[in-house]
Amino acid sequence: MEYAGVIIxxxxxxxxxxxxxxxxxKREIGELSILDLVVFIMIGEMAVLSIENPDIPIVKSILPMVLLMIIQIILALLSLKSQKFREVLDGKPSIIISQGKIDEHVMRKQRYNFDDLLSQLREKDILNIGEVEYAILEPSGQLSVIEKKQGEKQEKVSPFPLIIDGVIQEKSLSRLHKDEKWLLQQLNRQGYHSISQVSFCTCIDGKLYIDEQDSQ
Structure with missing residues (x-):
């Protein structure tokens, strides 16, 4: 009966x-934030403790697991509503290489060394740092890489969004050597007279790609 109880x-x-x-x-393991990982580990530990201690009522094990789930869902909903809250919760991407130049200050700040960089580049079959236009260390710890294009004409795509959730990204504009006035002019030309109309905006070959806010 004891074994049957453990199985059940x-x-x-x-x-x-x-x-x-x-x-x-649904999120891939590599895309988990630190908070996600902590919650998953805690839930797993609670399950193990419950299995190893059959004298503990199973409801007492399930209750804190459900509570953690509810907290995580609430935090996820809040992060959808606020970019700043999302940055606090998950962190922000860090630009390790920008326009072919390694930013050692950012690397030191993230406690990220050249061995880490070279290792993650090799995983993407890149052996020469000189081939990299942008390398972005994501909050999950993954390295996103945009390679330099040579020879044929390529679209100039900015990897940095200009607008997210109706909020202008000043740093992204400065990297393009543009300002808010230029962005508003471009939006007006395409019939958008308010930033609040735009959910997401990026720049492709000097032109804006715009995704409108969904109507509530």
Missing amino acids: RTLILYLVMMVIFRLMG
Whole structure:
């Protein structure tokens, strides 16, 4: 009977964890934020403790797991509403290489060394740093790389959004050597008279790609 109880508790907790992780949303392991990882580890530890201690009522194990799920969902909803909250929660991408130039100050700030950089570049089959136009260290720890293009004419795509959730990204504009006045003029030409109309905007070959805010 003792083994049967362990099997039953394991199956119940397995199903509960499956439901919790599905409700928390689909994300690849490499895309998990530190907070996501902590929550997943805590839920896993609670499940293990419950299986190893059959004397503990299973409800007492499931309750804190569900509570963590609710907290995580609330935080995710808040991060959808506010870019600043999202940056506090998940962190911001760090530009390690910009226009072919390595930013060692950013690397030191992130405690990210050249061995880390070269290792992640090799994972993307890049052996020469000189081939890299932009390298961005994502909050998940992954390195996003945009290579330099040679020979044929290529579209000049800015990897830095100009508008996110209706908020102008001043740093992105400065990297393009543009200002808010220029951006507003470009938006007006395309029939957008308010930043609040725009959900997302980036620059492709000098032209704006715009995604409108969904109507509420």
